[in-house]
Amino acid sequence: MAVPRHSHTRSKVGKTRMHKHIKRVLLNVCPKCKKPILSHTVCKNCGYYKGAQIIDVLSDLTKKEKKIKEKEFKQAEQEASQDRPLTMEELSKKS
Numbered sequence: 001m002a003v004p005r006h007s008h009t010r011s012k013v014g015k016t017r018m019h020k021h022i023k024r025v026l027l028n029v030c031p032k033c034k035k036p037i038l039s040h041t042v043c044k045n046c047g048y049y050k051g052a053q054i055i056d057v058l059s060d061l062t063k064k065e066k067k068i069k070e071k072e073f074k075q076a077e078q079e080a081s082q083d084r085p086l087t088m089e090e091l092s093k094k095s
């Protein structure tokens with residue numbers, strides 16, 4: 001029987017999940033495109049795993065879709081380079 005959302009306590013939800021053995025899915029962030037991915041799996045957005053390209057994501061796309069995707073990748077790389085902390089060499093050059 002359906003139960004109103006507000007009368008479903010956290011404890012009741014937890015008990016139901018325990019019975020069904022449902023676990024919360026933990027997601028990691030893809031280091032290349034910054035999208036949420038499952039751990040130990042190839043990123044479906046960019047096709048990379050452990051720094052190497054496994055799947056060619058752009059091969060099945062149309063010309064227009066490829067352009068959009070490549071633009072997206074460039075933007076993600078730029079953001080990644082900006083967020084990256086400075087290495088010791090770069091720090092010594094700056095000062």
Ligand SMILES: [Zn+2]
Binds near residue numbers: 033046047048
């Ligand atoms: Zn990715």
